[in-house]
Amino acid sequence: MLDATDEGYVTSDGRKIGDVLMEMKNITLRFGGVKAITDISFDIRQGEIRAIIGPNGAGKSSMLNVISGFYVPQEGEVWYKGQKRPQMKPFQVAQLGIARTFQNIALFEGMTVLDNVMTGRLNYMKTNLFQQALWKGKAEEEETKNREVVEKVIDFLEIQSIRKTPVSRLPYGLKKRVELARALAAEPSLLLLDEPMAGMNVEEKEDMSRFVLDVNDEFGTTIALIEHDMGVVMDLSDRVVVMDYGKKIGDGTPDEIRNNQAVIDAYLGVAHD
């Protein structure tokens, strides 16, 4: 059992988890008459790997879309770094340091891998149109500086060899990795992964799991992820939120979740009298 103190906690493998980074307070999201999310609250702490799981249609992706600003909840508040976040457009959320990947890959197909990853740095590139039109000087300097960061990410994810390949030519597993690279290039303080292992074989899943753990370990990035593979979720995450039919039915360490009756019922089904 974790101590739910404000100072954070220490995980079983000895990593120190810090303050609350993001807190969702009583979020309710409706699409017309359909309630996608009903009164859900949970927090994400600095440095932890937080998983959101649940059966299909439970509202997990909707939750991620609320965090990244695509959906505006009818009720509830989003708190980020100790402040209430006003209603924002997705690109403003990105500028706050929240990066994400998508369930179905959302890369820029017409660009090379390098250009795709470089787009992750756009928030750091501040030269104006005239400086860029001249190129020599400020713009080139900025480009080189950001390229160095990007090359570190490319190195880290082991995609050096496909640097100059157009993304449209890559196989699925590599595309997923490039998308992660683009998100990482933004040096986010919160990284949202929407089913990073969907459709992968065992080896690719192992690679991806290793990358997720390494990212968390080396850069101290806070990660919130949605995943269906229970083995992966239980191994990777520090704490898990379980959703079903838009409601929260469980929240705790993987061990607690495994023994939670409501969760077992949701996944295995239960006889209704």
Next chain:
Amino acid sequence: MFYREAGDFKTSYVEDSQTFPIKFDRYRYYFVLVCAFAVVPFVINDYWVNAIFMPFLIYSIAAIGLNILVGYCGQVSLGTGGFMAVGAYGCYKLMTAFPDVSIFFHIIAAGGITALVGVLFGLPSLRIKGFYLAVATLAAQFFLVWLFNRVPWFYNYSASGQISAPERTIFGIEVTGANTEAWATYLFCLVFTVASAIVARNLTRGAQGRKWMAIRDMDIAAEIIGVDPLKAKLSAFAVSSFFVGISGALFFAVYLGAVEVGEAFGINKSFLVLFMVIIGGLGSIFGSFAGAAFLVLLPVLLKNVLVAGLGWPTDLAAHLEFMIVGALIIAFLIAEPHGLAQLWRVMKEKLRLWPFPH
């Protein structure tokens, strides 16, 4: 054999991201530049300049401009003719209002005015996409032509409704008016074309270009990485219209000398430039040049072959010319839907190894 990369190591990111990373390519580019500036002006005559070089150079600027909007940012526009008219009339008003200022600055200012107008007509792009946006820009085309026809202030109340370029000089050499020399007008346009190409390349290879391409490829994903769609789309409209405006100003002031708006900048012009961009290759600066060259040179070439070479009557040749150009466009697009630029890229891949297959 020609495009050998072996042994051509890059040791810095600056070197790696240069425009022509392969040595052979780079030297060829310098060679073309030197020829264009130092050799061509001495050997050309009026016919070559008026039939080939000037339309090619001016349409290249327009094609570069439209390519930024359509090819790089993915916003379809059919208003190119109208924006060229803005450049032409803007330049005319400036030339007549400030006769003491160099025409060089007038043309750049005309580009600036067109950029503002372009942003205005780009506003619908925030709400509508694809074909619907094309229709909206079509409205710009017809409105602008109507405006320049109906408001006499734009043509300084001249009786004919035409605008004609007064004589202006650069360093004492006439570039507009009746008594221009072929080499002077050629060089004047060449400077603008080369500068436009370099600026366009710089903008599209850096942060701004990536924002545009991100919007083009997937606007939702672009937003999630922090691209403001409003700014990205409007800046594309501004930059694109700037180049189109410059080409319109040159087209009027240097090339034609006198212009009637409906004739020179009608909807045909919009389609012509759009075809140049599509045939040349969307999202490629080289493609803009290739497309402009294709559509400018082909009719001239056909006319020379059919009339001068085969001795056909002129009217028959003129009609056949349309059919042949049309058929060639279709053939090209079937063979390579991504345009001449893609063909060139494929050829370069082949040339890397040719004539030794391994």
